[in-house]
Amino acid sequence: MKISSISICFFVLVPFAFGDLQVGFYRSSCPQAESIVRQVVQKRYSSDNSITAALLRMHFHDCFVGGCDASILIDSTGNNKSEQDAPPNKRIRGFNLIHEVKERLEAACPSTVSCADIITLATRDAVALSGGPTYEVPTGRRDGLVSDYNEVMRNLPSPNMTVSEASENFAAKGFTKQEMVTLLGAHTVGVAHCDVFRDRLSNTPGPTMDPALYVELVNKCKPATGKEEPFVSLDQGTQFVFDNQFYEQILLKRGILRLDQLIGLDNSTRGFVSDFAFNRDKFRKSFVDAIIKMASVDVLVGSAGEVRKNCKVFN
Structure with missing residues (x-):
């Protein structure tokens, strides 16, 4: 599905910080964080340029249900039916890319970069690779402690709505x-x-x-x-x-x-x-x-939530 003839035009838009989120949040704690995310996304995009759509969908479906807290990444268990199992999320893909990024970041900066920020950064980079705008994105999100199938059904808009x-x-x-x-x-x-x-x-x-x-x-x-x-x-x-x-x-x-x-x-x-x-x-x-605003609504910051070691499960 690769398209190699796309002419990509980059330009930079720098937004202001949202609340406790800030551009360069990991500048001291994990200076290579954003470059690691970018490297993995670029590698995937070079063989599958449909990954941009996959990440945009994952990002939207995560943020619209309880804020951008990576709750969409949690696997279901016998005690909890997670967001992944809700019908609107059944065809979401790109999880393996996020998990690959997380493994590399845990090796470089253990328990530092949240899964929620990885989704946001990866989506930003994929948009740019597809010919969209390049922009700075505020980071500092924390990962959520809840992933509920029913919240998806209650909150996610349908493509068949008026x-x-x-x-x-x-x-x-x-x-x-x-x-x-x-x-x-x-x-x-x-x-x-x-x-x-x-x-x-x-x-x-x-x-x-x-x-x-x-x-x-x-x-x-x-x-x-x-x-x-x-x-x-x-x-x-x-x-x-x-x-x-x-x-x-x-x-x-x-x-x-x-x-x-x-x-x-x-x-x-x-x-x-x-x-x-x-x-x-x-x-x-x-x-x-709009996407920076979406990625900043109802997010967990400070000591709220957690920074998962494995994006699939709560710590």
Whole structure:
């Protein structure tokens, strides 16, 4: 799945610190922390450039449930059904990359760098490698002590929500509609399995889907028989490049997921979609602001939580 012809343009956006999080938190305690994360991500990306989408999804699903505390990494046990087993998280991947980073960091700086910060840093680096913005990210998160299947079902937004429902869900976490539209822009490098949106393919394309796309999806999404569920790219033009074409396609009614397409039709969000579709730099700046904010909401800092030795289990 490697694409070697991507021309990557780097630029730096430096945000302010959020609360007790700060840029360079490990500068003294583990100065090589961020470079170790970057090395592992670069190695993986060189053989699998779909890792950017995987990490963005993991990051979002972790942060939206109890804050960015790496609770999504905890394995289920006989006494606890963890977040990993919740249906929305079943297809999340990239865990082995995070565990590889953790092993290297434990060897270099034992019990110092949290699993929560590893997810955040790895996602940042993967976005840059995919042609997205390079930015400084505040660190200092601590790992959580709870991973609850039911919290995922209660808190994680669904791709089949209406704009109103999704807006309420994001607002509960402190996000504006513009920030919601921005964060959905991570779908510029994602995929969706057909069973997530197959209900949009019944009968006729309807007024919310480009007829040509409807035909393409019907052909690609014929029910699997004994095989893995087929999937399609959410950005059909530049599926491995972090850019703003996702929004351009939404304006053409070529959004795959219901919510993705609805933000391009609803009066309260269409303006943001249009702005991002026609202004690449505005999307990049907005994305940096929004993902740093998401990675800073309800985080554990100071003496709260713990720094896990193994990201899969509580200490």
